[in-house]
Structure formats: structure tokens, C-alpha cells
């Protein structure tokens with residue numbers, strides 16, 4: 001490794017950088033001009049408007065992309081040895097066409113054989129830039145192109161033709177320094193290998209790792225390591241599980257994989273959208289800038305709580321209740337809950353009908369039960385089977401009505417004095433059809449049908465179930481799920497709502513059923529109004545669908561549909577995906593996947609019928625009771641043994657001194673799991689301080705003051721047990737009045753106070769962990785939460801505990 005401050009080298013690189021920025025400016029101006037042109041187009045046919053929309057979306061996206069790569073546009077250079085072959089890296093890319101239509105922003109432009117390897121030089125950067133005036137000579141190669149791969153993979157032992165790898169450090173548009181590694185040992189001038197085995201670009205890596213944190217995750221595109229690169233570029237198909245201990249870059253890798261997949265399979269994925277699921281909103285904000293900085297925006301980020309359109313499920317609930325909701329058996333509970341809503345009363349149902357001038361017919365339980373069985377036998381989902389049920393009941397009712405009006409009490413007595421039973425009159429099918437049609441418009445009948453077989457939304461089903469002891473019992477649910485109907489949705493409810501939607505068949509057909517019912521009511525009302533207006537004039541409608549009245553509602557529906565269609569046109573695929581429960585994503589990436597319950601997996605698998613998924617997590621960090629303790633347990637129900645595992649083994653976040661403390665906790669969780677190897681030492685030992693319980697608050701204030709100062713420009717995280725949170729926050733504030741906290745704390749604040757649950761996936765320069773014993777007691781999974789807490793720091797860790805630590809913990813954190 002050598003740090004090149006050779007002025008001639010810097011001048012040369014500055015020259016190339018200037019050329020690149022010249023091209024970037026030209027590309028951006030061209031895209032802006034096209035965007036303005038598209039936006040200025042007005043009117044035209046719907047097809048013109050749609051063309052205009054897609055053009056402005058395309059150019060708008062390009063302008064955003066060119067702006068996003070302004071910083072760190074070019075960060076690397078590869079020089080190949082003369083007369084060497086094989087400098088193209090492996091190629092797993094499929095090489096689909098680039099949606100941008102830019103020759104060379106694509107994998108295939110850097111694919112095997114296209115580049116001469118004779119003493120060739122390649123510049124690596126955030127996008128591909130080509131010299132249009134010089135036969136599209138590559139001036140800058142996108143980091144995702146196969147031709148960039150040696151930048152991440154070449155080592156002194158396997159240089160793959162690379163003579164020198166250069167990291168180019170820049171600030172805005174100026175080159176500020178160069179780090180060279182000479183890999184070809186036959187010509188080695190530098191040290192060749194990094195001091196740490198297997199690490200590439202060591203100087204650049206260490207500088208990234210020791211930089212102060214900002215509260216926002218940064219991309220790692222300049223320093224991706226070989227084991228990470230293999231994950232990032234793994235094939236699109238199938239389920240890839242990425243298991244790795246804390247700080248191994250799982251989140252970073254998952255995000256870069258999204259960018260890689262979008263680049264390599266743009267056509268498929270930009271329309272089908274990549275979904276990234278993270279544990280909570282704070283985490284999503286923490287990672288939200290990584291993909292835009294890689295010029296990728298067509299990705300949907302969400303938590304489990306966001307995955308049921310129209311429901312914001314962010315209420316907290318006790319871990320044991322969430323765990324019950326997450327069990328796979330809840331699918332059967334919900335199926336039973338649906339059946340329970342298909343009622344058969346014990347007593348006959350008396351229906352007073354306008355058709356009989358208020359006279360009643362009695363609907364017997366046996367008749368209702370029969371209708372229910374027939375509707376169930378249709379095999380349709382609950383809401384979709386409702387018309388079948390209606391047909392059965394209306395048919396039964398029509399016979400009852402026919403029986404009643406078919407018997408003329410005065411038939412035998414022209415004078416009307418005889419009360420002997422009348423003769424049965426035979427009604428024709430047309431009369432029965434008319435009776436059925438009228439029955440369908442009767443409020444009393446509709447009310448009874450709604451009661452016997454209600455059309456239900458998923459929200460109604462689940463809220464109704466939780467609100468009633470009787471319904472819970474009938475569905476075989478755990479009685480602890482009882483709660484008020486208005487208490488708000490929690491993330492664990494979302495998979496239940498989704499399951500309910502699947503069981504109920506909430507889709508366009510249901511909307512149609514509701515619309516149809518409304519239409520029938522309107523028809524009935526209109527007929528009533530007509531009757532009043534025109535006296536006894538009979539409305540002789542043979543066909544149940546009166547064309548005239550229908551057309552009005554039809555038009556209304558058509559208008560609404562057209563409106564929705566129009567809105568749809570203006571939305572991006574990601575926006576459309578967010579609003580559509582049935583959207584089939586092109587690829588799903590799940591971070592902190594160990595936390596997902598069985599029911600959550602069911603939902604995600606529905607969203608990803610292609611099973612093209614990247615599942616990222618660490619089973620040793622599972623905090624939720626409903627979460628997974630092994631990947632097989634979580635995935636086998638959906639993909640059997642057909643998932644592949646990649647492991648990340650190097651910890652980039654936590655320095656060795658801190659990791660040795662955390663390793664003791666890990667050994668207590670599972671002695672067979674090896675902690676990830678830290679890539680560096682911080683040179684600072686973690687501290688552990690026991691204080692008399694009465695002194696804890698003051699000791700915390702002092703510690704915050706000291707550690708905030710030590711964090712300098714960086715960030716300090718204060719991790720408190722939930723039970724002490726309220727009491728201790730004022731004492732943190734004494735030292736740091738602006739400390740951020742709450743449901744979605746501002747992670748860019750200098751001091752952030754969090755529970756362990758909130759801290760999942762996050763990191764800070766310095767961390768204070770308060771009362772580890774209580775954290776273990778509070779955690780549903782024992783020491784897992786403490787393991788998470790101890791591995792959040794990039795530089796300094798302090799542990800503050802009241803009284804003396806119990807022996808069990810002393811052994812691990814008793815430094």
C-alpha cells in the first residue's frame with residue numbers, strides 16, 4: 001500500500017476527473033432540456049399525455065441520477081499488466097438492456113472480451129460515462145459492471161491481471177489524494193497486500209471505518225470487500241440468505257445488492273420494483289440515503305407495519321402478544337373467524353316485507369344452514385361467495401313469498417265473506433323472477449343477508465375478532481388477544497390483515513359487489529320514487545338489470561375507473577406497488593430478517609411469488625419472541641431446502657476491544673456461534689462502571705458529558721432499558737439538553753437516547769449501555785438484546801450498571 005502524493009499523479013487524475021465532470025454536466029444539461037421539453041407539451045390525446053408523462057418521468061429520473069453522483073463520481077482506477085489475460089472478472093450479470101439507453105452504463109459494455117487487457121487502464125465510478133466522439137470509449141465504468149469487478153476482488157495472490165489498484169480520494173470536483181496498491185508482485189513496488197488478510201483497499205477502508213458517524217448510513221461503493229462483492233452480485237433468482245454477525249455489512253450489502261440488481265436486470269426490476277423491508281421507521285430513515293447516493297430511486301422501502309395499504313400500523317404492544325399473533329396457527333384462527341361470521345341463528349328469522357305489505361315470512365335455521373353449505377361448497381372466498389349465498393336465500397324467500405301471495409283467502413267466496421282457505425294459484429317463473437328482483441331491493445332482506453353473511457373488510461374481520469371474547473373463543477384464538485376495537489394497529493397485526501384479505505377475497509370483485517348492492521338499492525329507491533310519481537303504474541321489468549337505470553351508475557363507475565386509471569398513469573411503479581396489496585415484487589430484500597414471525601413470512605412470500613429474495617440477518621441477534629432461531633425454520637415451509645446461504649465473517653463496525661466483550665455475551669447465547677472477526681482495533685478499551693443504585697442517575701449524567709465530548713464530531717448513543725427509560729432521560733438531558741429520543745428520534749443529533757429495540761441495525765461512534773442486567777431481564781430472548789446493544793459502537797463503549805454485576809454477567813462484561 002502506498003499513499004501517492006506525487007503531484008504528477010494527482011495532476012493526471014485531476015485532468016481525467018475534469019473530463020468526467022465535463023461529460024456529467026453535458027449529460028445533465030441534455031436531460032434537463034429534454035425534461036423541460038416534455039413538461040411543456042400540453043393537451044393531446046390520452047396516449048399523448050401518457051407519452052408525455054413517461055418522458056418526463058424518464059428525464060426527471062435522469063436529472064436526479066446525474067445530480068446524485070456529483071460527489072465521488074470517480075473513485076478508483078485499475079491498471080492492468082501488459083500482455084496479461086483474464087482481467088475481466090467473473091460475470092454473473094445477465095446484461096439486459098439499459099433502460100437509460102446509455103451505451104456503457106451497462107454490464108455488457110464491460111463484459112468479457114470487450115476490453116483489451118494490454119496495459120489497459122480503467123476508471124471506476126458511480127455511473128458509466130462514455131466518449132461519444134471516440135467510438136464510445138469508456139471514460140468511467142459503473143462499479144456494477146463486470147469490468148469493475150477486479151477493483152473489488154483482485155488481490156496480490158490473485159491479481160487477475162491487475163498491476164495496480166488506485167483509490168482516488170476527492171472532495172467535490174478536486175482530487176485530494178491517491179492510495180495505491182501494487183498487486184502484481186513481480187513488479188511490486190509497494191507492500192502489495194494489506195496488513196489485514198483478505199482486505200482490499202485497506203487505507204480507503206480504514207479511513208471510511210474510522211470516520212465520524214453522521215446519523216445516516218453511507219454507501220460503501222468505494223471499499224466493498226470480496227466476500228461482500230460475492231453477495232452483492234449473486235444471481236437474481238431464488239432465496240439467498242446472508243447470515244452475518246453484527247457490523248459485517250449486511251445492511252450495506254443488501255442495499256448495494258439492490259442497486260446491482262436494478263442495474264443488471266433493469267427491465268424486469270424497474271417495472272416490478274424491488275422491495276426492501278427494514279425493522280422500523282427510524283432504521284429506514286437511517287438507510288434512506290444510500291440508494292439515492294448510488295443513483296437508484298426505483299425501490300420501495302418499508303417496515304412490516306407499512307405493508308398493508310391504507311393501514312399505518314405503528315402502535316407498540318407487549319412482546320408476548322405480538323408473539324402470539326406471529327404464530328403460524330393464526331392462519332387457522334383467522335379461517336375459523338371467517339367461518340364464524342357466516343351465521344346460522346338458532347331461532348327462525350322473521351322478515352317483514354314491503355312485498356307483503358309488511359307481512360312476515362319466517363326463514364328457518366335449516367334453510368339458512370343449507371344456503372350456507374351451498375355457498376361454502378362453491379369454493380369461493382368469503383366475500384366472493386356472498387352472491388351464491390344471496391341467490392340461495394333469495395330463492396328460498398321467493399318460494400315463501402309465492403306461498404303467501406299464491407294463496408288467495410277470498411278465492412272461493414266472491415262476496416268475500418268466506419274464511420275458508422283459498423285455492424293455491426300457480427305462479428309462473430316470470431312472477432317468481434319478479435319476486436326475486438323485488439326481494440333483492442328490500443332493505444329488510446339486505447339487512448338479513450348482511451347479518452347472516454356480511455361482506456367484510458380485513459380490518460372489520462380482525463378488529464371484530466379481537467374485540468369479542470366469544471369470537472376469539474369460536475375461532476380457537478388465545479383469549480389474551482382481546483383488545484378494544486379502537487386501539488389501533490400494531491406491526492404484528494399487518495400479516496393478520498393480509499391473511500384476512502386472502503381469506504375474504506377482498507379485491508375488485510368485492511368492490512363490484514358493494515357497488516352492485518348500492519346500485520340495487522338505488523334501483524329500488526328509484527322504483528319506489530317512480531311508483532309514488534306514477535301511481536299504480538307497474539314496472540314490468542323482466543330482466544333484473546334495468547338498462548336505463550344501470551347506465552347512470554355505469555357511467556359513474558366508468559368515470560371513477562377512468563380517474564383511477566389516469567392517476568395510475570402518473571404514479572411511478574414504486575408508488576403503485578405501495579398502494580397495491582397484491583403487487584408481485586420483482587425482488588424482495590429483508591433486513592433484520594431474523595425478527596420476522598411465521599405470519600410475516602407468509603405475507604412476504606405472497607408479495608414475492610417468484611421467490612427472488614435476499615434475506616439478511618443474524619439469528620444470534622433475534623430479539624422478538626416470534627422471530628427465527630434458524631433460517632431453515634423460517635424458510636423451509638415456503639422453499640423447502642431450496643435456499644442458499646452466504647456468510648459474512650468480518651466485522652467492519654465494532655473494533656476488536658469491544659467485540660471481545662460482546663463475544664462473551666454471544667458465547668452465553670450459543671457457544672457454537674463464532675463472533676465475526678473485527679477488521680481493526682480502536683486503541684481504546686471499553687469501560688465498565690458499577691455504581692450504587694442511588695448514584696446511577698448522576699453517574700449517567702457524568703458519563704454522557706464525558707462520552708459526548710469524546711465522540712467529538714461524531715454521535716453518541718445512550719441505550720437504556722425500557723423500564724428505566726422515563727426515569728433516566730432527564731439525567732441524560734442534564735448533560736445533553738438537545739438529546740434526541742422518542743418514537744422516531746433524529747439520528748443526526750449529537751446524542752440519541754434509545755431502547756435496544758430501537759437501536760437495532762444502527763451505529764454510533766460512542767455508546768453507553770445502562771444496566772445490562774435489566775436489559776437481559778426485559779428481553780424476551782435473554783441476552784440477545786444485550787449482544788445487540790454492545791455491538792453498536794464504532795469507537796468507544798461504556799457500560800454503567802447499578803450495584804455489582806451478577807456473576808453470570810460479570811464473567812462476560814467484567815473487564
Ligand SMILES: Nc1ncnc2c1ncn2[C@@H]1O[C@H](COP(=O)(O)OP(=O)(O)OP(=O)(O)O)[C@@H](O)[C@H]1O
Nearest residue numbers: 220223224225246247248249250251252652653761
Ligand atoms: N466494505 C465496507 N467498506 C466501508 N464500510 C463498510 C464496509 N462494510 C461495512 N461497512 C460499514 O460497517 C458498518 C456496519 O455495516 P452494517 O450496518 O451494514 O452491518 P450489519 O451487518 O447490518 O450490522 P448489524 O447486524 O449489527 O445491524 C457500517 O457503517 C458500514 O458502512
